[in-house]
Amino acid sequence: MEKIRQISSELRDWIIHTLNNGVSPVAIADAMIKKGFDPKFAYESLFKIVGNESIKTIETTQNQYTYEIPEIGKKGNLIYTSDQEVKVLSRVDKPFILHLDHVLSEDECDELIQLSKNRLQPSRIVDPTTGEEKVTPGRTSKGMYFTLKENQLITKIENRISELTNTPVENGEGLQVLNYDIGEEYKQHFDFFPANKVDPTKGGQRVGTMLIYLNEVIAGGETVFPKAGVSIVPKKGSAVYFHYGNSENQVDRMSVHSSVPVSKGEKWVATKWIRQGRIY
Structure with a gap:
């Protein structure tokens, strides 16, 4: 069988994402070789990517993402839940990004931080090769998870996000709180899972993220x-919602994103990942 000697833009993005998460270039090259890539081509491509050199890619039209407007994008510039008025500050359609104001009150932000402080652990990522969670230099924050409906505040926040996005509470992962100190960051990454790591018995693929800022970052x-x-720019109580999964089971690679290192002060955020179906 003829060895593969061309690389798609999607694979290039995946390689960059995987490198940022601490996987060694040799491990990635070996994985490419096992998939049928020419060994010399695999290693040369990795060396170029590591050295930030340009690399020729082929475009795969069959993987082109079909954009669909999620329910939250059909609600106008003022979105009302049963207990909150949320303002849309800005909107991008490709990729779909909404910048929202007043998702949480200042008191709710403060309480969420206080409930989280004593439960923080070094943040982990899901290794795209093995599927295992691990600590990597690409993600240097500390974090913790609340269980679904763990207390009155968490239940209130989960219900609000459910109303905003028109998705059942049970489709959301447990609310995660993250704390970034000076110099800490999360390098470029996707929130969705690699295709071979999607578990249909646990809600399937992630399709959207609600990222809520809990403090003012200096x-x-x-x-x-x-x-x-x-x-x-982080603003206490505001949020960014981005959607990257459609009804055709595609994921949007335009949704790649990063958290810039904190240079003064600290940063607190809460994250809710939303799946295709029920997790619990």
Whole structure:
């Protein structure tokens, strides 16, 4: 069988994402070789990517993402839940990104931070090769998870996010709180899972993320979507919602994003990942 000697833009993005999560270039090259790539081509491609050199890619039209407007995007510039009025500050359709104000009150932000402080652990990522959770240099924050409906505040926040997005509470993962100190960051990554790591018995693929800012960051800490040219500055109680899964089971690679290192102060955020179906 003839060995593969060309690389798609999607594979290139995956390689960059995997490198940022701490996987060694040799391990990635070996995985490519096992998939049928020419060994010399695999290693040369990795060396170029590691060295930030340009690399020729082929475009795969069969993987082109079909954009669909999620329910939250059909609600106008003022979105009302049973207990909150949320304002849309800005909107991007490709990838779908909404910058929202007043998702949480200041008191709710403060209480969420206090409930989280004593439960923080070094943040982990899901290794795209093995599927195992591990600590990597690409993600240097500390974090913790609440269980679904763990207490009155968590239940209230989960219900609000459910109303905003028109998705059942049971489709959401447990609310995660993250704390970034000076210099801490999360390099470019996707929130969706690699196709071979999607478990249909546990809600399937992630399709959307609600990222809520819990404090004012003095400097740094922006959420950046490089392919869209979008940078969101943290503001207490505001949030960014981005949607990257459609009804055709495709995922949007334009949704790649990062958290810029905090340069002064600290950063607190809460994250709710939403799946295709029920998790619990």
